Amino acid sequence: MSLLEILHHPDARLRLKAKPVTTFDAALAKLAEDMLETMYAAPGIGLAATQVNVQQRLIVVDVSEHQDQPHIFVNPALTLQGSLVPGEEGCLSVPGVYDAVARAPQVTVEAQDLTGKAFTLEAEGMLGVCIQHECDHLEGKLFVDYLSSLKRNRITKQLKKQKA
Numbered sequence: 001m002s003l004l005e006i007l008h009h010p011d012a013r014l015r016l017k018a019k020p021v022t023t024f025d026a027a028l029a030k031l032a033e034d035m036l037e038t039m040y041a042a043p044g045i046g047l048a049a050t051q052v053n054v055q056q057r058l059i060v061v062d063v064s065e066h067q068d069q070p071h072i073f074v075n076p077a078l079t080l081q082g083s084l085v086p087g088e089e090g091c092l093s094v095p096g097v098y099d100a101v102a103r104a105p106q107v108t109v110e111a112q113d114l115t116g117k118a119f120t121l122e123a124e125g126m127l128g129v130c131i132q133h134e135c136d137h138l139e140g141k142l143f144v145d146y147l148s149s150l151k152r153n154r155i156t157k158q159l160k161k162q163k164a
């Protein structure tokens with residue numbers, strides 16, 4: 001296993017749209033393992049392939065207290081349920097920034113596992129929110145996109161300064 005570099009906002013590569021995974025091979029399994037290791041080391045509760053500069057529709061999530069319940073979703077598709085509820089979010093690609101984003105309280109995820117087998121998961125609470133957040137990454141979208149442009153510009157400026 002190896003740690004991957006996580007891209008930080010405002011890196012333009014975070015804006016690329018991921019492509020469907022069509023090959024379920026050892027390289028995909030290795031990528032998922034490396035992403036989990038990178039996420040746990042950060043530490044974080046979710047990571048999308050886009051964040052490690054791989055434009056493939058793959059996300060990993062683990063919201064368990066002891067970080068021992070990893071979920072891997074390949075080609076996830078979401079059906080959102082219920083009216084949006086605001087909750088605080090952060091992102092490994094936007095370090096140090098936390099703010100409220102309105103998300104669906106329940107979500108149905110249709111995805112494939114690392115062998116290509118289809119499965120469905122009903123998720124709510126933090127798991128559901130985290131899945132929605134990670135799927136946004138696959139579309140090139142960040143949680144700060146939900147904030148006011150005033151706030152977002154301030155965050156972008158702050159992170160640019162940290163990088164310099």
Ligand code: NI
Pocket residue numbers: 090091092093133134137
């Ligand atoms: Ni994120």
